Each structure stands twice: as C-alpha cells, then as structure tokens.
Amino acid sequence: MTVxxxxxxxxxxxxxxLVGLVADAAGLRFGLLIVPAAGxxxxxxxxxxxxxAEPSGTPPPQKPPAGRA
Known part of the structure; x- marks a missing residue:
C-alpha cells in the first residue's frame, strides 16, 4: 500500500x-492526450x-491423479 x-x-x-512539456512541443491537444493514454x-x-499466484500461505489446489476416482 505504501508503494x-x-x-x-x-x-x-x-x-x-510532463503534460506542459509535451503541450509546448506538440500542442495542447496532444499534451492532454497523455492523461487518458496513461490511464x-x-x-x-x-x-x-x-x-x-495465491498468497504464499495458501498452497495451490491439487488435481487428483489420472485414472483414480
């Protein structure tokens, strides 16, 4: 959660x-396009x-051997 x-x-x-840099270089429309693209x-x-995978405390489910019921 901290990360x-x-x-x-x-x-x-x-x-x-970043949006400002891109907007200066390529235009405001392209600069603002970064926001939904990042989303x-x-x-x-x-x-x-x-x-x-499942949390380390939980073992993965085991399949029964083939041919045995």
Missing part, C-alpha cells in the same frame, strides 16, 4: 510538468495482477 501511495504522489507531482496503460498493465 502505491508513493507512486500516486510521484504521478501527481510529475504529470503536470489506459494502467488498466492494461493492471490485468497482469489478476494472474498472480
């Missing part, structure tokens, strides 16, 4: 200057968390 909080703080402090990237990369 997520620090990443949110860094994003809050770093994103306005889409977070959603897409967040899907990786769904495939993580």
């Amino acid at each position: 997520v909080s620090w990443l949110m703080r860094l994003g809050f402090l770093r994103s306005p200057p 889409a990237a977070v959603v897409a990369l967040g899907a990786v968390l769904l495939h993580r």
Whole structure:
C-alpha cells in the first residue's frame, strides 16, 4: 500500500510538468492526450495482477491423479 501511495504522489507531482512539456512541443491537444493514454496503460498493465499466484500461505489446489476416482 505504501508503494502505491508513493507512486500516486510521484504521478501527481510529475504529470503536470510532463503534460506542459509535451503541450509546448506538440500542442495542447496532444499534451492532454497523455492523461487518458496513461490511464489506459494502467488498466492494461493492471490485468497482469489478476494472474498472480495465491498468497504464499495458501498452497495451490491439487488435481487428483489420472485414472483414480
């Protein structure tokens, strides 16, 4: 939770200057396009968390041996 909080703080402090730099170089429309693009990237990369293993205290489910009931 602490890592997520620090990443949110860094994003809050770093994103306005980044948008400003891009807006100066390529235009305001493209600069503001960074915000939804970053959100889409977070959603897409967040899907990786769904495939993580169970917590270390919980063993993975065992399948019964083939041919035995």
